Each structure stands twice: as structure tokens, then as C-alpha cells.
Ligand SMILES: [Zn+2]
């Protein structure tokens with residue numbers, strides 16, 4: 469049993485690492501086409517971003533691998549595969565609940581990590597990317613990576629979700645993690661500057677966090693930033 473659990477943790481670590489190289493690689497390549505020269509001179513920083521991200525891959529992969537094993541072999545988690553197990557309207561709702569719960573956790577833990585002591589100990593690694601690149605998506609100190617790594621493996625015990633919707637949540641997490649750091653806005657102006665865009669976090673919003681530090685702490689939604697008056701709007705183009 470323990471061998472199977474360890475193998476599952478190792479396999480998940482490999483999957484997270486490959487996902488990182490695939491997703492960041494695609495958007496780094498896109499950046500070289502859309503904004504040539506944007507990462508000029510940043511190679512030493514990018515190497516550090518990759519190093520921290522690979523450590524993070526293990527920190528994300530191990531709890532996810534253990535929970536995946538328990539789901540398959542021990543009846544753990546509320547992940548379901550029968551699409552009819554819950555009403556169809558629950559599919560989008562479950563995705564929103566996961567994103568909102570993750571966003572809430574991220575907002576408050578992120579604000580906490582901007583306290584001087586924890587910033588020095590942990591969060592400074594993420595802000596050492598100046599400006600961040602597509603490779604900074606998982607560039608976190610292990611302490612910070614751990615605070616992020618437990619969220620989804622805990623939520624699957626609390627909120628039922630169809631396995632495909634869980635895949636969608638992980639896809640959104642990966643896509644936004646990469647694109648929010650890549651240094652340019654890929655979403656159209658009509659969306660980013662729309663009423664809906666006013667509640668969503670894309671690169672223009674998170675870039676401002678990296679520029680100014682003490683604002684725009686959210687992950688997916690601007691709800692907590694707006695409520696707590698930490699939303700400073702979008703970075704100037
Ligand atoms: Zn960031």
C-alpha cells in the first residue's frame with residue numbers, strides 16, 4: 469500500500485512539473501511572438517523561477533498524489549464520476565465554489581504573507597521576479613507553496629465535484645497562474661474593461677500587485693479586494 473501511495477505522489481509530482489513546463493512554455497513562446505524582447509536580460513531570473521517552480525511541483529504533487537490514491541483505492545473524497553449524481557446546474561456551481569473558496573483562502577493568506585516578517589521569510593521569493601514572466605507561475609518559497617498545495621486536496625473532502633469539473637478547475641488555475649504573470653494582457657479590452665471584467669483578475673490586475681505590492685491581493689476574483697478596499701484597479705498599459 470505504501471509503495472502505491474509513494475508512486476502516486478511521485479507520478480503527481482511529475483505531472484505537475486510537466487504541466488508547468490507545458491503551460492509556461494506555451495505562453496513564454498507566445499510572449500516571444502507577441503511582445504518580442506519583453507523577457508530580454510531576464511534569463512538568470514527565469515532560471516530561478518524554474519528552480520522554485522520545480523520544488524513547488526513536488527509540494528503540490530505529494531498531497532494531490534496521496535489524495536488521488538485515496539480517491540481511487542479507499543473511497544476518499546467527494547469527487548464523483550456519474551454525471552447524474554447531482555443536478556446538471558451543479559456542474560458550473562461546483563466550479564465557481566472551488567474557485568471562490570480558493571480565491572478566499574489565497575486573498576487572506578496572501579495578505580498575511582505581506583506582513584514584513586512573513587514577507588521576508590516566504591513571500592519575497594515570489595516578488596523577486598521583477599517583472600514576473602510566464603515562468604513565475606509556481607515560483608514560490610516552499611512555505612508559500614505549501615499554503616497553496618493543501619487547498620484543492622482539502623476541498624475535495626468538503627465540496628462534491630465531478631471529476632471533469634475538477635479538471636476544469638485545475639485547468640483554470642494553471643492558465644491564470646501563468647497568464648497573470650506573463651507581462652501582457654491576452655484578454656480583449658471589451659472583457660477586461662467590462663462590468664464583468666471588473667470582478668475578474670487577469671494580468672492587468674495582478675501585474676499591479678507586482679508593481680506596487682500593497683494592493684490587488686486576489687487570485688481569480690476582485691470580490692475580497694473590493695470589499696476590503698485593497699483594489700487599486702488595473703496596471704496602466
Ligand atoms: Zn504573483
Ligand SMILES: [Zn+2]
Pocket residue numbers: 578582591595677681
Ligand atoms: Zn504578493
